[in-house]
Amino acid sequence: MKKILDTNDMRSTNEKDRNNDMEEAASIISAVGNDSQHHLALNSESSYFFGADVYGVIPYMLVGKRAMSQGDPVCKSEDVGKLIDEYLTFCKNRGYKPIFNSVGSEAADVLRSGDVRVLRYGKEAIIDLNSYTLAGRKKGALRRNAAKLDRAGVTLTEYCPQVSRDYSLEEEIFTLEVQWLADKKLKLRYSVGGLQFEEPYGRRYFITKDTDGELLTALSFLPYRERKGYCVDVMYRKPDGPTGAMEHAIISAAMKMKEDGVEEVSLNIAPLAGIDITKPGTVRAEKLMYEIFSNMDFGYDFKNLYRFKSKFDPTAWKQRYLVYDSSISLVRLATSITDTKGADAPALYMRYKRFFISLLLFPNRYRKSEN
Secondary structure, eight states, X not given: OHHHHHHHHHOOOSHHHHHHHHHXXXXXXXXXXXXXXGGGGOSTXXXXXXXXXXXXXXXXXXXXXXXXXESSOBSOGGGHHHHHXXXXXXXXXXXXXXXXXXXXXXXXXXXXXXXXXXXXXXXXXXXXTTTOOSOSGGGHHXXXXXXXXXXXXXXXXXXXXXXXXXXHHHHHHHHHHHHHHTTOSOOBOSSSOOOOSSOOTTOEEEEEEOTTOOEEEEEEEEEETTTTEEEEEEEEEOTTSOTTHHHHHHHHHHHHHHHTTOOEEEXXXXXXXTOOTTSTTOOHHHHHHHHHHHHXXXXXXXXXXXXXXXXXXXXXXXXXXXXXXXXSOHHHHHHHHHHHHBTTHHHHHHHHHHHHHHHHHOHHHHHTTOO
């Protein structure tokens, strides 16, 4: 496999090479991808590092000389350390400074031995379909909304573009996307995928409609664990649709996938959630992320996203980490994440910069408004 590593040093950035790399990465992800975040890297903006002595890949995006990857390295669990070592050597030879965004506990533990900083980044909401029900006090509102929409005749349908394309339906979904994003301040990328009807890479798509045939929601799910798990990705809802439409769609899709033998659904990551600043060893960067979670809603409403996922009373919340080269400053780290995730990075950067200055000058203002 030495040839594969050599090509990392010689690959050009032309479209043909990128497409070939993406197909190669997709094949590896399909074979050994166990992380819900892996399929997010299959896009035209990613570059790919392929293992030499390890069958694996680490997708990444460059911001200057900072290389940011999303999720765990793609390989068998016993090869994580080897693939990380190869990738870090590759980054060192290129002069890249690595950032590992949203990795799990195993990868974070491997990375701790290097010259890096490890931060708690957020939590991933997991639903175990073998044991999950809508019973219980915590799911009361969810249960009532789902039942209400069922009684109103709202129905779920799976759309399979890899079997047969329905361009009329796709146009409806794209129209819904425009409506849903119209009042958003920016559209995130990299940590949020796309519809990709032309090449789904194993995605499953679901829509819900009312009795008049009006499109209410559109969702896509990303496969992992050899399609025993699916992670919710794209979620579009009719802005003036009925209350609980999205919750009803997610639950209905999850139950449909359970019938097909799917064992687990991830509601994806709630960034910055679950950072307990009262714990010993909490570092300054984690305190800043906690303040963002508690007080900021520009570009990404972290707190409300966490509340939405909590409605489902997930079976488990899995800790995710942000690991980065220790020479990267907090400002550079923030701009790297912003540049890879936000389409309107300057506006987002300036808003957060003003927030940080205000936080430093008037910390008590935010302490009093945390709850």
